[in-house]
Amino acid sequence: PTAHVADLVVFGGTGDLSMRKLLPALFHSDRDGRLAPQTRVIAMSRGGLTDADFRGKVEAEVRPRLHSGDDEGWARFLGRLHHVSVDVGGPDHAGWRALTHLLAGRENIDRVFYLASPPMTFGPFCRGVQEAGLATPRSRVVLEKPLGRDLAGARRINDEVGAIFEERQIFRIDHYLGKETVQNLLVLRFANAFLEPVWNSLWIDHVQITAAESVGTPGRRGYYDQAGALRDMVQNHLLQLLCLVAMEPPSRNDRESIRDEKLKVLQSLRQIAGTEADRFTVRGQYVSGEVDGRAVPGYLDEPDHTAPTVASHRVETFTAIRAEVKNWRWAGVPFYLRTGKRMPHRRSEIVVQFKEVPHSIFPGGGPNRLVLRLGPSEGIHLHIMAKEPGAGEVVPRPVPLSLSFADTFRARVPEAYERLLMDVLSGNPTLFMRRDEVEAAWSWIDPIIATWESGGSPPEPYAAGTPGPAAARELLGRSGRAWYEED
Ligand code: BG6
Numbered sequence: 001p002t003a004h005v006a007d008l009v010v011f012g013g014t015g016d017l018s019m020r021k022l023l024p025a026l027f028h029s030d031r032d033g034r035l036a037p038q039t040r041v042i043a044m045s046r047g048g049l050t051d052a053d054f055r056g057k058v059e060a061e062v063r064p065r066l067h068s069g070d071d072e073g074w075a076r077f078l079g080r081l082h083h084v085s086v087d088v089g090g091p092d093h094a095g096w097r098a099l100t101h102l103l104a105g106r107e108n109i110d111r112v113f114y115l116a117s118p119p120m121t122f123g124p125f126c127r128g129v130q131e132a133g134l135a136t137p138r139s140r141v142v143l144e145k146p147l148g149r150d151l152a153g154a155r156r157i158n159d160e161v162g163a164i165f166e167e168r169q170i171f172r173i174d175h176y177l178g179k180e181t182v183q184n185l186l187v188l189r190f191a192n193a194f195l196e197p198v199w200n201s202l203w204i205d206h207v208q209i210t211a212a213e214s215v216g217t218p219g220r221r222g223y224y225d226q227a228g229a230l231r232d233m234v235q236n237h238l239l240q241l242l243c244l245v246a247m248e249p250p251s252r253n254d255r256e257s258i259r260d261e262k263l264k265v266l267q268s269l270r271q272i273a274g275t276e277a278d279r280f281t282v283r284g285q286y287v288s289g290e291v292d293g294r295a296v297p298g299y300l301d302e303p304d305h306t307a308p309t310v311a312s313h314r315v316e317t318f319t320a321i322r323a324e325v326k327n328w329r330w331a332g333v334p335f336y337l338r339t340g341k342r343m344p345h346r347r348s349e350i351v352v353q354f355k356e357v358p359h360s361i362f363p364g365g366g367p368n369r370l371v372l373r374l375g376p377s378e379g380i381h382l383h384i385m386a387k388e389p390g391a392g393e394v395v396p397r398p399v400p401l402s403l404s405f406a407d408t409f410r411a412r413v414p415e416a417y418e419r420l421l422m423d424v425l426s427g428n429p430t431l432f433m434r435r436d437e438v439e440a441a442w443s444w445i446d447p448i449i450a451t452w453e454s455g456g457s458p459p460e461p462y463a464a465g466t467p468g469p470a471a472a473r474e475l476l477g478r479s480g481r482a483w484y485e486e487d
Contacts, residue, residue: 003425005036006110007103011125012117013043013083014057017144021175022116023062025417030077031070034422038109042082042102044095054083088124096132107136112424114142118223119153123160130164142171142424145236146227150449151442158435171424172433176237178416178423180405181378183431185244185350186258188372188380196249198354199329205367206334208351208484209241211374212343214291216464217317221304225311229319230452233339235445239266240433241350242335246325259434266440270324273447281448282460282471284318286342289464296342296464316459317341320472321448336476338483342464348374351484365396369484378413379404 008026010018029035043054055078068074082102086095103111113129115122122143129135141161148154161170176182189195198204211233217224224232243262250257272280287298299317300308318340325335354368369383380403385396405413423431460469467473467483476482 002034002036003039003422004110004427005038006112006425007040007042007106008112008114008421008425009042009044009099009103010114010116011044011088011121012115013041014045014047014049014054015116017116018043019058019061021415021417022114022421023058024066025415025421026080027062027066027068027074027077028414028418029422030080031068031073035080035425039425040080040082042084042099044084044086044099046085046087047083048085049083051082055081086128088121088128096128100132100134103134107138109138110425110427111136111139112142113139114144114424116144119143119146119148119157122157126161126164135164139165140169140171140424140427141165142173144173146231147172147236147438148442149226149231151439151446154438154442158439162435167435168429170435171429172435172438173420174236174240174433175416175420176240176374177431177433178418178420179374179378180413181372181374181380182241182244183419184380184405185372186253189244190249201329201331201333203354204333205353205355206336206481207242207245208336208338208353209238209245209349210351210483211237211339211348212345212467213339213341214343214346214465216286216296216302216342217299218302219304221302221306221308221312224317225309225315228315229317229339229341230445230449234319234321234337235441236433238337238339239441239444242323242325242337243437245350245352246330246335248329253430255428255430258430259437263434263437263440264327265325266437266444268325268327268330269444270326271444271447272321272323273451277448277451277455280322280475281452282318282320282469282475283316283452284340284462284469284472285315285459286317286340286464287461289342289466291342291344291465298461298464299341314453314458316452318343318459318462318468318472320468320475322475334479334481336481336483338468338472340462340468343467344465346376350374353481353484362394362396366398369398371400371484377404377406379406 010022012018026041058078058081063074084095084098084102086092086099115125126141143161148157243265246265247261250261285299289296300312320336320338323335323337350372352370356367365385371381373379381400383398383400386399387394388397420431460471462469
Protein backbone atom coordinates (compact mmCIF):
# COMPACT_ATOMS: atom_id res chain seq x y z
CA PRO A 1 0.00 0.00 0.00
CA THR A 2 1.08 3.55 -0.72
CA ALA A 3 1.54 5.81 2.28
CA HIS A 4 -0.06 9.25 2.49
CA VAL A 5 1.66 12.20 0.87
CA ALA A 6 4.17 13.49 3.39
CA ASP A 7 7.07 15.82 3.92
CA LEU A 8 9.76 13.88 5.73
CA VAL A 9 12.21 16.27 7.36
CA VAL A 10 15.35 14.44 8.47
CA PHE A 11 17.40 16.31 11.01
CA GLY A 12 20.94 14.93 10.77
CA GLY A 13 20.06 14.23 7.16
CA THR A 14 23.63 13.91 5.90
CA GLY A 15 24.78 11.79 8.86
CA ASP A 16 25.70 8.17 9.02
CA LEU A 17 22.24 6.81 9.83
CA SER A 18 20.61 8.80 7.09
CA MET A 19 23.11 7.83 4.43
CA ARG A 20 23.42 4.17 5.45
CA LYS A 21 19.87 3.29 6.47
CA LEU A 22 17.18 5.91 5.90
CA LEU A 23 17.89 6.95 2.33
CA PRO A 24 18.40 3.38 1.07
CA ALA A 25 15.16 2.35 2.82
CA LEU A 26 13.29 5.25 1.22
CA PHE A 27 14.73 4.43 -2.16
CA HIS A 28 13.51 0.83 -1.90
CA SER A 29 10.07 1.96 -0.79
CA ASP A 30 9.94 4.37 -3.70
CA ARG A 31 11.02 1.69 -6.16
CA ASP A 32 8.30 -0.62 -4.83
CA GLY A 33 5.71 2.09 -5.40
CA ARG A 34 5.02 2.70 -1.73
CA LEU A 35 5.82 6.43 -1.62
CA ALA A 36 3.12 8.81 -2.79
CA PRO A 37 4.25 10.84 -5.83
CA GLN A 38 4.19 14.13 -3.94
CA THR A 39 6.18 12.85 -0.94
CA ARG A 40 9.44 14.71 -0.33
CA VAL A 41 12.51 14.12 1.82
CA ILE A 42 14.09 17.22 3.28
CA ALA A 43 17.51 16.67 4.83
CA MET A 44 18.67 19.20 7.37
CA SER A 45 22.26 19.61 8.48
CA ARG A 46 24.82 22.29 9.20
CA GLY A 47 26.53 21.39 5.95
CA GLY A 48 25.60 24.45 3.90
CA LEU A 49 24.57 22.26 0.94
CA THR A 50 22.20 23.21 -1.85
CA ASP A 51 19.59 20.73 -3.11
CA ALA A 52 21.91 19.95 -6.00
CA ASP A 53 24.90 19.38 -3.69
CA PHE A 54 22.88 17.04 -1.55
CA ARG A 55 21.56 15.07 -4.51
CA GLY A 56 25.14 14.80 -5.79
CA LYS A 57 26.28 13.48 -2.42
CA VAL A 58 23.52 10.87 -2.35
CA GLU A 59 24.31 9.90 -5.94
CA ALA A 60 27.99 9.44 -5.05
CA GLU A 61 27.64 7.80 -1.64
CA VAL A 62 24.33 5.97 -1.55
CA ARG A 63 23.64 4.82 -5.09
CA PRO A 64 26.77 2.64 -5.48
CA ARG A 65 25.71 0.61 -2.46
CA LEU A 66 22.22 0.03 -3.83
CA HIS A 67 23.44 -1.26 -7.18
CA SER A 68 20.56 0.55 -8.80
CA GLY A 69 20.72 0.27 -12.55
CA ASP A 70 17.26 1.79 -12.82
CA ASP A 71 18.06 5.32 -14.03
CA GLU A 72 14.46 6.43 -14.23
CA GLY A 73 13.62 5.23 -10.73
CA TRP A 74 16.78 6.75 -9.37
CA ALA A 75 16.07 10.13 -11.01
CA ARG A 76 12.56 10.10 -9.53
CA PHE A 77 14.00 9.39 -6.10
CA LEU A 78 16.61 12.17 -6.37
CA GLY A 79 13.85 14.55 -7.39
CA ARG A 80 12.22 14.05 -4.00
CA LEU A 81 15.33 15.17 -2.11
CA HIS A 82 15.95 18.64 -0.72
CA HIS A 83 18.42 20.11 1.70
CA VAL A 84 18.10 22.91 4.23
CA SER A 85 21.05 24.17 6.30
CA VAL A 86 20.31 24.90 9.89
CA ASP A 87 22.30 25.23 13.09
CA VAL A 88 20.14 24.37 16.08
CA GLY A 89 23.00 25.35 18.38
CA GLY A 90 22.19 29.03 17.90
CA PRO A 91 19.30 31.24 16.76
CA ASP A 92 19.58 30.35 13.09
CA HIS A 93 16.68 32.30 11.69
CA ALA A 94 17.77 31.89 8.08
CA GLY A 95 17.72 28.09 8.37
CA TRP A 96 14.26 27.94 9.91
CA ARG A 97 12.99 30.50 7.39
CA ALA A 98 14.25 28.32 4.56
CA LEU A 99 12.45 25.31 5.99
CA THR A 100 9.27 27.33 6.53
CA HIS A 101 9.42 28.47 2.94
CA LEU A 102 9.84 24.93 1.68
CA LEU A 103 6.91 23.63 3.74
CA ALA A 104 4.59 26.56 2.98
CA GLY A 105 1.24 25.60 1.49
CA ARG A 106 1.62 21.97 2.59
CA GLU A 107 0.14 22.34 6.08
CA ASN A 108 -2.61 19.84 5.37
CA ILE A 109 -0.42 16.91 4.49
CA ASP A 110 1.45 14.65 6.90
CA ARG A 111 4.67 16.13 8.20
CA VAL A 112 7.30 13.94 9.81
CA PHE A 113 10.31 15.32 11.69
CA TYR A 114 12.88 12.54 11.96
CA LEU A 115 15.56 13.29 14.54
CA ALA A 116 18.57 11.27 13.40
CA SER A 117 20.86 13.34 15.58
CA PRO A 118 22.32 13.13 19.12
CA PRO A 119 19.69 13.26 21.89
CA MET A 120 20.82 16.62 23.24
CA THR A 121 19.51 18.18 20.03
CA PHE A 122 16.00 16.71 20.38
CA GLY A 123 14.68 19.44 22.68
CA PRO A 124 16.25 22.38 20.78
CA PHE A 125 15.08 20.99 17.46
CA CYS A 126 11.50 20.52 18.62
CA ARG A 127 11.49 24.05 20.05
CA GLY A 128 12.82 25.36 16.74
CA VAL A 129 9.98 23.59 14.93
CA GLN A 130 7.45 25.11 17.29
CA GLU A 131 8.87 28.63 17.19
CA ALA A 132 8.83 28.53 13.40
CA GLY A 133 5.15 27.54 13.60
CA LEU A 134 5.80 24.27 11.78
CA ALA A 135 4.22 21.83 14.26
CA THR A 136 0.85 21.10 12.66
CA PRO A 137 -1.73 18.64 14.07
CA ARG A 138 -0.70 16.26 11.29
CA SER A 139 2.93 16.34 12.37
CA ARG A 140 4.83 13.44 13.85
CA VAL A 141 8.28 13.31 15.35
CA VAL A 142 10.59 10.31 15.23
CA LEU A 143 13.24 9.95 17.93
CA GLU A 144 16.27 7.81 17.30
CA LYS A 145 18.03 6.09 20.15
CA PRO A 146 19.76 6.62 22.51
CA LEU A 147 16.95 8.17 24.47
CA GLY A 148 19.11 9.48 27.28
CA ARG A 149 21.80 7.76 29.32
CA ASP A 150 19.58 6.93 32.27
CA LEU A 151 16.02 7.26 33.50
CA ALA A 152 16.41 10.91 34.48
CA GLY A 153 17.86 11.78 31.07
CA ALA A 154 15.13 9.88 29.24
CA ARG A 155 12.46 11.68 31.26
CA ARG A 156 14.05 15.03 30.45
CA ILE A 157 13.99 14.29 26.73
CA ASN A 158 10.45 12.93 26.91
CA ASP A 159 9.35 16.07 28.77
CA GLU A 160 11.05 18.40 26.30
CA VAL A 161 9.57 16.69 23.26
CA GLY A 162 6.27 16.15 25.07
CA ALA A 163 5.95 19.89 25.70
CA ILE A 164 5.57 20.37 21.95
CA PHE A 165 4.15 17.13 20.57
CA GLU A 166 1.45 14.90 22.00
CA GLU A 167 2.37 11.31 22.83
CA ARG A 168 0.34 10.08 19.83
CA GLN A 169 2.65 12.13 17.59
CA ILE A 170 5.91 10.81 19.08
CA PHE A 171 7.47 7.74 17.44
CA ARG A 172 10.46 6.33 19.36
CA ILE A 173 12.22 4.01 16.98
CA ASP A 174 13.86 0.71 17.84
CA HIS A 175 14.91 -0.74 14.54
CA TYR A 176 14.95 -4.30 15.93
CA LEU A 177 11.16 -4.16 16.02
CA GLY A 178 11.17 -3.69 12.24
CA LYS A 179 13.14 -6.87 11.56
CA GLU A 180 11.15 -9.56 9.76
CA THR A 181 11.92 -12.28 12.29
CA VAL A 182 10.77 -10.09 15.11
CA GLN A 183 7.45 -9.48 13.41
CA ASN A 184 7.30 -13.15 12.68
CA LEU A 185 7.75 -13.96 16.33
CA LEU A 186 4.40 -12.30 16.94
CA VAL A 187 2.79 -14.31 14.16
CA LEU A 188 4.45 -17.51 15.32
CA ARG A 189 3.23 -17.03 18.87
CA PHE A 190 -0.21 -15.61 18.23
CA ALA A 191 -1.34 -17.11 14.92
CA ASN A 192 -0.42 -20.72 15.77
CA ALA A 193 -2.17 -22.84 18.36
CA PHE A 194 0.50 -25.40 19.18
CA LEU A 195 3.03 -23.16 20.92
CA GLU A 196 0.93 -21.41 23.52
CA PRO A 197 0.35 -24.48 25.76
CA VAL A 198 4.11 -25.04 26.09
CA TRP A 199 5.15 -21.39 26.23
CA ASN A 200 5.74 -21.22 29.97
CA SER A 201 7.91 -22.35 32.84
CA LEU A 202 6.47 -25.87 32.81
CA TRP A 203 7.99 -26.61 29.41
CA ILE A 204 10.66 -24.00 28.79
CA ASP A 205 13.99 -24.34 30.56
CA HIS A 206 15.45 -20.97 29.62
CA VAL A 207 15.69 -18.36 26.86
CA GLN A 208 18.84 -16.93 25.29
CA ILE A 209 18.86 -13.67 23.40
CA THR A 210 22.11 -12.92 21.60
CA ALA A 211 23.14 -10.00 19.41
CA ALA A 212 26.74 -10.72 18.47
CA GLU A 213 28.71 -8.55 16.10
CA SER A 214 32.15 -9.11 14.62
CA VAL A 215 32.65 -5.41 13.95
CA GLY A 216 34.47 -3.18 16.41
CA THR A 217 33.84 0.47 17.12
CA PRO A 218 36.39 2.38 15.01
CA GLY A 219 35.55 6.08 14.86
CA ARG A 220 32.69 5.77 17.37
CA ARG A 221 34.57 6.39 20.60
CA GLY A 222 32.83 9.68 21.35
CA TYR A 223 29.47 7.94 21.41
CA TYR A 224 30.47 4.51 22.59
CA ASP A 225 32.48 5.63 25.66
CA GLN A 226 29.29 7.21 26.95
CA ALA A 227 27.06 4.32 25.98
CA GLY A 228 28.63 0.87 26.20
CA ALA A 229 26.90 -2.37 25.29
CA LEU A 230 24.28 -2.12 28.03
CA ARG A 231 22.93 1.25 26.94
CA ASP A 232 23.63 0.77 23.22
CA MET A 233 21.97 -2.64 22.79
CA VAL A 234 20.37 -4.06 25.94
CA GLN A 235 18.26 -1.14 27.14
CA ASN A 236 16.47 -1.05 23.80
CA HIS A 237 16.94 -3.90 21.32
CA LEU A 238 17.47 -6.87 23.64
CA LEU A 239 14.81 -5.86 26.14
CA GLN A 240 12.33 -5.37 23.32
CA LEU A 241 13.03 -8.89 22.09
CA LEU A 242 12.64 -10.21 25.61
CA CYS A 243 9.27 -8.48 25.83
CA LEU A 244 8.01 -10.09 22.63
CA VAL A 245 9.06 -13.55 23.82
CA ALA A 246 7.62 -13.11 27.30
CA MET A 247 4.46 -11.02 26.80
CA GLU A 248 0.95 -12.33 27.28
CA PRO A 249 -1.24 -12.68 24.18
CA PRO A 250 -2.68 -9.23 23.45
CA SER A 251 -6.38 -9.04 22.72
CA ARG A 252 -5.93 -7.02 19.53
CA ASN A 253 -3.22 -6.12 17.07
CA ASP A 254 -3.70 -2.42 17.54
CA ARG A 255 -1.55 0.49 18.53
CA GLU A 256 -1.88 0.10 22.30
CA SER A 257 -2.57 -3.60 23.06
CA ILE A 258 0.87 -4.93 22.17
CA ARG A 259 2.61 -2.04 23.87
CA ASP A 260 0.50 -2.53 27.00
CA GLU A 261 1.61 -6.16 27.20
CA LYS A 262 5.28 -5.31 26.61
CA LEU A 263 5.12 -2.74 29.38
CA LYS A 264 3.87 -5.36 31.83
CA VAL A 265 6.88 -7.54 31.05
CA LEU A 266 9.30 -4.67 31.65
CA GLN A 267 7.58 -3.95 34.93
CA SER A 268 7.90 -7.60 35.94
CA LEU A 269 11.67 -7.78 35.46
CA ARG A 270 13.42 -8.61 38.67
CA GLN A 271 15.70 -5.76 39.68
CA ILE A 272 19.40 -6.57 39.75
CA ALA A 273 21.21 -4.35 42.20
CA GLY A 274 24.08 -4.27 44.65
CA THR A 275 26.07 -7.47 45.03
CA GLU A 276 23.68 -9.32 42.72
CA ALA A 277 25.17 -7.50 39.77
CA ASP A 278 28.35 -9.54 40.29
CA ARG A 279 26.39 -12.78 40.07
CA PHE A 280 23.96 -11.92 37.34
CA THR A 281 25.90 -9.64 35.01
CA VAL A 282 29.18 -9.86 33.10
CA ARG A 283 31.11 -7.00 31.50
CA GLY A 284 33.91 -7.30 29.00
CA GLN A 285 36.07 -5.12 26.79
CA TYR A 286 37.87 -6.45 23.74
CA VAL A 287 41.62 -6.37 23.46
CA SER A 288 43.53 -7.07 20.25
CA GLY A 289 42.88 -10.37 18.53
CA GLU A 290 41.88 -11.91 15.25
CA VAL A 291 38.55 -11.71 13.45
CA ASP A 292 38.02 -13.62 10.20
CA GLY A 293 41.74 -14.31 9.99
CA ARG A 294 42.62 -10.62 10.27
CA ALA A 295 44.49 -9.04 13.18
CA VAL A 296 42.44 -6.25 14.78
CA PRO A 297 43.23 -3.77 17.55
CA GLY A 298 41.64 -3.65 20.99
CA TYR A 299 38.95 -1.14 21.93
CA LEU A 300 41.46 1.31 23.40
CA ASP A 301 43.57 1.26 20.25
CA GLU A 302 40.75 1.70 17.74
CA PRO A 303 41.54 4.51 15.29
CA ASP A 304 39.60 7.61 16.27
CA HIS A 305 39.96 11.34 16.24
CA THR A 306 39.89 11.43 20.05
CA ALA A 307 42.29 9.68 22.41
CA PRO A 308 41.01 7.17 24.98
CA THR A 309 39.91 8.69 28.27
CA VAL A 310 39.15 7.30 31.73
CA ALA A 311 35.67 6.46 30.42
CA SER A 312 37.17 4.42 27.56
CA HIS A 313 38.91 2.15 30.06
CA ARG A 314 35.70 1.49 31.93
CA VAL A 315 33.23 1.03 29.11
CA GLU A 316 31.94 -2.46 28.30
CA THR A 317 31.94 -3.67 24.71
CA PHE A 318 30.35 -6.95 25.81
CA THR A 319 27.74 -7.75 28.39
CA ALA A 320 25.82 -10.83 29.45
CA ILE A 321 22.98 -10.73 31.93
CA ARG A 322 20.77 -13.31 33.60
CA ALA A 323 17.35 -11.69 33.75
CA GLU A 324 14.13 -12.98 35.28
CA VAL A 325 10.53 -12.14 34.57
CA LYS A 326 8.67 -12.39 37.83
CA ASN A 327 5.20 -13.52 36.92
CA TRP A 328 3.15 -16.70 36.86
CA ARG A 329 4.14 -17.74 33.35
CA TRP A 330 7.89 -17.30 33.72
CA ALA A 331 8.78 -17.84 37.38
CA GLY A 332 12.15 -19.56 37.59
CA VAL A 333 12.97 -19.35 33.85
CA PRO A 334 16.22 -17.47 33.24
CA PHE A 335 16.39 -15.11 30.26
CA TYR A 336 20.05 -14.82 29.32
CA LEU A 337 20.91 -11.70 27.35
CA ARG A 338 24.21 -11.28 25.58
CA THR A 339 25.66 -8.75 23.18
CA GLY A 340 29.14 -7.72 22.16
CA LYS A 341 31.42 -6.21 19.58
CA ARG A 342 34.28 -8.13 18.03
CA MET A 343 32.76 -11.53 18.68
CA PRO A 344 33.63 -14.34 16.27
CA HIS A 345 30.61 -13.87 13.97
CA ARG A 346 27.76 -11.55 13.36
CA ARG A 347 24.68 -13.31 14.63
CA SER A 348 21.46 -12.21 16.30
CA GLU A 349 19.08 -14.81 17.54
CA ILE A 350 16.60 -15.85 20.16
CA VAL A 351 16.93 -19.40 21.42
CA VAL A 352 14.05 -20.90 23.38
CA GLN A 353 15.30 -24.04 25.02
CA PHE A 354 12.71 -26.54 26.19
CA LYS A 355 13.06 -28.92 29.10
CA GLU A 356 14.23 -32.43 28.42
CA VAL A 357 11.71 -35.26 28.25
CA PRO A 358 10.71 -36.33 31.78
CA HIS A 359 11.83 -39.91 31.15
CA SER A 360 14.07 -40.98 28.29
CA ILE A 361 14.01 -44.47 26.86
CA PHE A 362 16.90 -43.79 24.48
CA PRO A 363 20.56 -43.15 25.14
CA GLY A 364 21.65 -39.57 24.42
CA GLY A 365 19.08 -37.13 23.17
CA GLY A 366 18.74 -33.58 24.40
CA PRO A 367 16.37 -30.67 24.64
CA ASN A 368 14.23 -29.22 21.85
CA ARG A 369 15.16 -25.73 20.80
CA LEU A 370 13.33 -23.08 18.89
CA VAL A 371 15.84 -20.77 17.23
CA LEU A 372 14.62 -17.48 15.80
CA ARG A 373 17.40 -16.09 13.68
CA LEU A 374 17.28 -12.33 13.16
CA GLY A 375 20.38 -12.24 11.04
CA PRO A 376 22.23 -13.11 8.98
CA SER A 377 19.72 -15.14 6.92
CA GLU A 378 16.52 -14.57 8.83
CA GLY A 379 14.55 -17.67 9.66
CA ILE A 380 13.02 -19.99 12.22
CA HIS A 381 14.50 -23.36 13.15
CA LEU A 382 12.81 -25.86 15.42
CA HIS A 383 15.29 -28.48 16.57
CA ILE A 384 13.55 -31.77 17.16
CA MET A 385 14.95 -35.16 18.01
CA ALA A 386 14.92 -37.61 15.15
CA LYS A 387 16.23 -41.06 14.56
CA GLU A 388 19.21 -41.36 12.32
CA PRO A 389 18.48 -43.90 9.55
CA GLY A 390 20.17 -47.27 10.06
CA ALA A 391 19.76 -50.64 11.65
CA GLY A 392 22.01 -50.01 14.68
CA GLU A 393 21.08 -48.70 18.07
CA VAL A 394 18.35 -46.05 18.12
CA VAL A 395 20.02 -42.79 19.10
CA PRO A 396 18.04 -39.52 18.89
CA ARG A 397 19.79 -36.65 17.10
CA PRO A 398 18.73 -33.02 17.01
CA VAL A 399 17.59 -32.09 13.48
CA PRO A 400 16.28 -28.64 12.55
CA LEU A 401 12.93 -28.12 10.90
CA SER A 402 13.94 -24.95 9.11
CA LEU A 403 12.07 -22.05 7.64
CA SER A 404 14.22 -19.61 5.71
CA PHE A 405 12.19 -16.53 4.85
CA ALA A 406 14.18 -15.81 1.72
CA ASP A 407 13.77 -19.36 0.33
CA THR A 408 10.16 -19.88 1.40
CA PHE A 409 8.65 -16.62 0.31
CA ARG A 410 11.06 -15.90 -2.56
CA ALA A 411 10.73 -12.24 -1.85
CA ARG A 412 13.34 -9.73 -0.85
CA VAL A 413 13.40 -9.49 2.94
CA PRO A 414 13.01 -5.77 3.56
CA GLU A 415 15.37 -3.95 5.89
CA ALA A 416 13.96 -3.00 9.28
CA TYR A 417 14.03 0.70 8.44
CA GLU A 418 11.87 0.25 5.35
CA ARG A 419 9.06 -1.21 7.37
CA LEU A 420 9.37 1.33 10.16
CA LEU A 421 9.59 4.36 7.87
CA MET A 422 6.45 3.25 6.08
CA ASP A 423 4.73 2.87 9.45
CA VAL A 424 5.76 6.39 10.40
CA LEU A 425 4.55 7.77 7.09
CA SER A 426 1.20 6.05 7.49
CA GLY A 427 0.93 6.96 11.17
CA ASN A 428 1.04 3.46 12.68
CA PRO A 429 2.87 3.53 16.05
CA THR A 430 2.45 -0.16 17.02
CA LEU A 431 6.12 -0.99 16.45
CA PHE A 432 7.41 2.11 18.21
CA MET A 433 8.18 2.47 21.88
CA ARG A 434 5.85 4.35 24.11
CA ARG A 435 7.17 6.70 26.74
CA ASP A 436 6.27 4.37 29.63
CA GLU A 437 8.09 1.45 27.96
CA VAL A 438 11.31 3.38 27.52
CA GLU A 439 11.19 4.63 31.07
CA ALA A 440 10.43 1.17 32.48
CA ALA A 441 13.43 -0.21 30.58
CA TRP A 442 15.67 2.47 32.07
CA SER A 443 14.31 1.74 35.54
CA TRP A 444 15.68 -1.77 35.20
CA ILE A 445 19.00 -0.69 33.66
CA ASP A 446 19.82 2.16 36.06
CA PRO A 447 20.60 0.04 39.18
CA ILE A 448 22.87 -2.22 37.13
CA ILE A 449 24.81 0.78 35.86
CA ALA A 450 24.95 2.26 39.36
CA THR A 451 26.52 -0.93 40.71
CA TRP A 452 28.98 -1.17 37.85
CA GLU A 453 30.01 2.42 38.31
CA SER A 454 30.41 2.16 42.06
CA GLY A 455 32.59 -0.95 41.84
CA GLY A 456 36.29 -0.43 41.35
CA SER A 457 36.96 -3.10 38.75
CA PRO A 458 37.14 -2.43 35.00
CA PRO A 459 35.43 -4.79 32.53
CA GLU A 460 37.14 -8.13 31.95
CA PRO A 461 39.31 -8.22 28.84
CA TYR A 462 38.48 -10.66 26.04
CA ALA A 463 40.44 -11.17 22.86
CA ALA A 464 38.75 -9.85 19.72
CA GLY A 465 37.30 -12.79 17.81
CA THR A 466 36.32 -14.75 20.93
CA PRO A 467 32.84 -15.06 22.44
CA GLY A 468 33.46 -12.69 25.35
CA PRO A 469 35.08 -13.18 28.77
CA ALA A 470 35.06 -16.57 30.49
CA ALA A 471 32.58 -15.29 33.07
CA ALA A 472 29.93 -15.23 30.33
CA ARG A 473 30.27 -18.99 30.02
CA GLU A 474 30.05 -19.41 33.76
CA LEU A 475 26.90 -17.34 33.97
CA LEU A 476 25.13 -20.34 32.38
CA GLY A 477 27.67 -22.99 33.27
CA ARG A 478 27.04 -22.82 36.98
CA SER A 479 23.50 -24.07 36.44
CA GLY A 480 24.64 -26.70 33.92
CA ARG A 481 23.60 -24.69 30.85
CA ALA A 482 25.60 -23.41 27.89
CA TRP A 483 25.26 -20.75 25.21
CA TYR A 484 23.92 -22.22 22.02
CA GLU A 485 26.66 -21.77 19.41
CA GLU A 486 25.88 -24.18 16.59
CA ASP A 487 24.37 -23.32 13.26
C1 BG6 B 1 22.54 -0.02 16.79
C2 BG6 B 1 23.73 0.12 17.69
O1 BG6 B 1 21.39 0.42 17.44
O2 BG6 B 1 22.38 -1.38 16.41
C3 BG6 B 1 24.98 -0.39 17.01
O3 BG6 B 1 23.92 1.49 18.04
C4 BG6 B 1 24.77 -1.79 16.48
O4 BG6 B 1 26.10 -0.37 17.90
C5 BG6 B 1 23.47 -1.90 15.68
O5 BG6 B 1 25.88 -2.12 15.66
C6 BG6 B 1 23.17 -3.34 15.33
O6 BG6 B 1 22.07 -3.41 14.47
P1 BG6 B 1 21.90 -4.61 13.44
O7 BG6 B 1 20.58 -4.36 12.78
O8 BG6 B 1 23.07 -4.52 12.53
O9 BG6 B 1 21.90 -5.86 14.29
